[in-house]
Amino acid sequence: xxxxxxxxxxxxxxxxxxxxxxxxxxxxxxxxxxxxxxxxxxxxxxxxxxxxxxxxxxxxxxxxxxxxxxxxxxxxxxxxxxxxxxxxxxxxxxxxxxxxxxxxxxxxxxxxxxxxxxxxxxxxxxxxxxxxxxxxxxxxxxxxxxxxxxxxxxxxxxxxxxxxxxxxxxxxxxxxxxxxxxxxxxxxxxxxxxxxxxxxxxxxxxxxxxxxxxxxxxxxxxxxxxxxxxxxxxxxxxxxx
Amino acid sequence: xxxxxxxxxxxxxxxxxxxxxxxxxxxxxxxxxxxxxxxxxxxxxxxxxxxxxxxxxxxxxxxxxxxxxxxxxxxxxxxxxxxxxxxxxxxxxxxxxxxxxxxxxxxxxxxxxxxxxxxxxxxxxxxxxxxxxxxxxxxxxxxxxxxxxxxxxxxxxxxxxxxxxxxxxxxxxxxxxxxxxxxxxxxxxxxxxxxxxxxxxxxxxxxxxxxxxxxxxxxxxxxxxxxxxxxxxxxxxxxxxxxxxxxxxxxxxxxxxxxxxxxxxxx
Numbered sequence: 001x002x003x004x005x006x007x008x009x010x011x012x013x014x015x016x017x018x019x020x021x022x023x024x025x026x027x028x029x030x031x032x033x034x035x036x037x038x039x040x041x042x043x044x045x046x047x048x049x050x051x052x053x054x055x056x057x058x059x060x061x062x063x064x065x066x067x068x069x070x071x072x073x074x075x076x077x078x079x080x081x082x083x084x085x086x087x088x089x090x091x092x093x094x095x096x097x098x099x100x101x102x103x104x105x106x107x108x109x110x111x112x113x114x115x116x117x118x119x120x121x122x123x124x125x126x127x128x129x130x131x132x133x134x135x136x137x138x139x140x141x142x143x144x145x146x147x148x149x150x151x152x153x154x155x156x157x158x159x160x161x162x163x164x165x166x167x168x169x170x171x172x173x174x175x176x177x178x179x180x181x182x183x184x185x186x187x188x189x190x191x192x193x194x195x196x197x198x199x200x201x202x203x204x205x206x207x208x209x210x211x212x213x214x215x216x217x218x219x220x221x222x223x224x225x226x227x228x229x230x231x232x233x234x235x236x237x238x239x240x241x
Numbered sequence: 242x243x244x245x246x247x248x249x250x251x252x253x254x255x256x257x258x259x260x261x262x263x264x265x266x267x268x269x270x271x272x273x274x275x276x277x278x279x280x281x282x283x284x285x286x287x288x289x290x291x292x293x294x295x296x297x298x299x300x301x302x303x304x305x306x307x308x309x310x311x312x313x314x315x316x317x318x319x320x321x322x323x324x325x326x327x328x329x330x331x332x333x334x335x336x337x338x339x340x341x342x343x344x345x346x347x348x349x350x351x352x353x354x355x356x357x358x359x360x361x362x363x364x365x366x367x368x369x370x371x372x373x374x375x376x377x378x379x380x381x382x383x384x385x386x387x388x389x390x391x392x393x394x395x396x397x398x399x400x401x402x403x404x405x406x407x408x409x410x411x412x413x414x415x416x417x418x419x420x421x422x423x424x425x426x427x428x429x430x431x432x433x434x435x436x437x438x439x440x441x442x443x444x445x446x447x448x449x450x451x452x453x454x455x456x457x458x459x460x461x462x463x464x465x466x467x468x469x470x471x472x473x474x475x476x477x478x479x480x481x482x483x484x485x486x487x488x489x490x491x492x493x494x495x496x497x498x499x500x501x502x503x504x505x506x507x508x
Contacts, residue, residue: 077448081388084451085349088390122343127351127390136343197470203344204463211456 025156032145053157056150062117063147065105067139069114070123071214072101074137086134088127091115098124098132120144138206155235183239191240202236209234247421254413274299274309326367327375331384333366334395345466346459347395349388352376359393419487439493454492461490 026036043050073079073086078096081087089098091111102114115132118124122140124132141147162177169175186194218229255265277299281290292310296303334340334347339357342348351358352372356365363372376393379385386394426433445453468488476483 075452077452080452082451083386083394084453084455085394088388088392127392129390131390133349133390133392135348138343140343197467199343200345200463201467204460207344207456207459 029149032149053153056153059147059150060154062106062114063121063139063141063151066114066118066121066123068214068217069101069105069118070134070137070139071210072104073134075211075214086137088131088133091130091132137210138203154231158231158233158235188240195238198238202238205236206234247424251417254410270301270305271309274301274306275313278310326370327379327382327384329366330363330375330379331395333362337362337365344459344463346462349392349394352391352393416489420489420491457490457492465490 022040026034026039029036029039073089076096079087079089079101087096089096089101091098093099098115099111102111106114115124118132119126121144122136123134123138125135127133141151162179165175165177166179213233252265255268274295278290278295281294281298282288290298292303292306295301295306295310299306301309334350340347340350340362348357350362353360355361359376360372363370363375367375376385380387380393384395384397386396388394423435423437426435427437465488472486
């Protein structure tokens with residue numbers, strides 16, 4: 001690798017890395033039935049627009065605000081029981097209720113749709129008496145390829161933004177994006193043990209980030225959040241390549 | 242005054258379990274002499290001090306020193322509690338992925354119905370027992386909490402008999418001893434290897450405390466679980482002389498005492 005790097009000019013190396021990045025993305029899209037050639041053609045035509053990932057953002061919007069809803073349910077004192085855990089909520093009614101949360105984050109008339117989405121993504125489960133209990137404070141997208149792909153696209157943007165900031169932008173250490181990687185060659189059958197070890201740690205880390213973000217987030221007019229500030233966050237995952 | 246602050250919580254427990262002042266003094270004296278002997282022996286490279294020297298150091302007459310050292314000052318471990326059957330249900334609740342949330346923490350579950358539910362959990366981990374009886378026992382022990390809408394919450398990792406009893410006081414004593422040993426080591430030698438870090442004292446709104454406690458419990462639980470994995474591997478792999486090592490995360494709670502203003506006298 002060091003030899004390959006030394007034998008190329010800087011420009012050529014960047015071009016080659018760019019090709020590899022596109023290649024990696026196209027290869028990753030294959031299992032979803034995406035035609036790589038058609039993608040390259042459409043990107044060439046609409047490159048500037050595609051860079052903002054508007055379609056992925058649109059697909060992911062409800063999921064994003066459902067996450068914010070779940071966070072408020074775990075943080076707002078009127079939604080907590082005596083042990084500081086999310087209360088079981090009536091679906092309909094004034095605050096505290098699921099309807100009041102939906103109204104705040106999605107606007108009027110969307111309770112049935114958000115109930116369905118929240119059940120499907122394991123945020124809630126229905127309990128007796130027309131009520132709902134929170135199961136997870138995070139939105140689980142397992143088994144939903146379209147939503148997971150949309151989220152992956154947004155996360156790739158986030159990773160590349162952090163990389164750009166660290167490689168080309170930030171002069172002060174405080175402006176850098178913390179970016180750490182731990183990886184090694186390990187027998188493949190050890191993945192389950194490693195994932196189990198990291199699951200709780202990752203959850204704790206993201207929980208800490210989420211609490212800070214929820215204190216600072218712009219949540220009064222969700223539809224226009226993009227105009228008021230940039231998306232900030234932390235994304236942690238375990239992989240086996 | 243400083244020593245009183247450390248001893249007061251212990252005295253509180255002794256009072257609650259009905260130990261009288263003469264009994265407490267006798268117990269303390271016994272512990273004091275045993276501890277002094279161990280400490281002096283350690284300083285002398287393992288050579289036990291004479292009764293005369295111990296009497297001089299502790300202020301206890303040498304005849305009493307000999308009598309005190311002739312028997313152990315601690316409660317025998319022979320009476321440790323037997324295996325507690327409902328504990329199997331608790332272990333299942335903590336380890337079975339079906340009964341944990343995405344963060345790996347035990348989740349609230351309905352009492353009845355298909356898995357994940359308490360009835361299904363009992364059938365899986367304590368087959369042949371009535372789920373409602375097991376639930377009643379766990380609620381009584383304080384390990385499980387009953388919630389609205391017939392849901393239940395796991396409150397503690399292990400089921401223990403509630404209240405003050407031999408088991409709970411023994412656990413209390415062991416934990417207090419370990420904590421005080423670390424505090425003492427740091428007090429005598431600020432460079433001591435034992436780790437001790439404390440946050441500043443914060444003024445938290447009382448109605449936010451349940452949430453803060455929950456956050457601390459989740460975060461500290463995650464931290465301890467991660468270290469448990471690493472220490473467990475370390476413990477299996479290491480050879481040679483071993484030392485006991487454990488880590489606690491403790492909430493320092495209690496009423497805030499008002500500072501005495503200048504000029505105010507003591508009564």
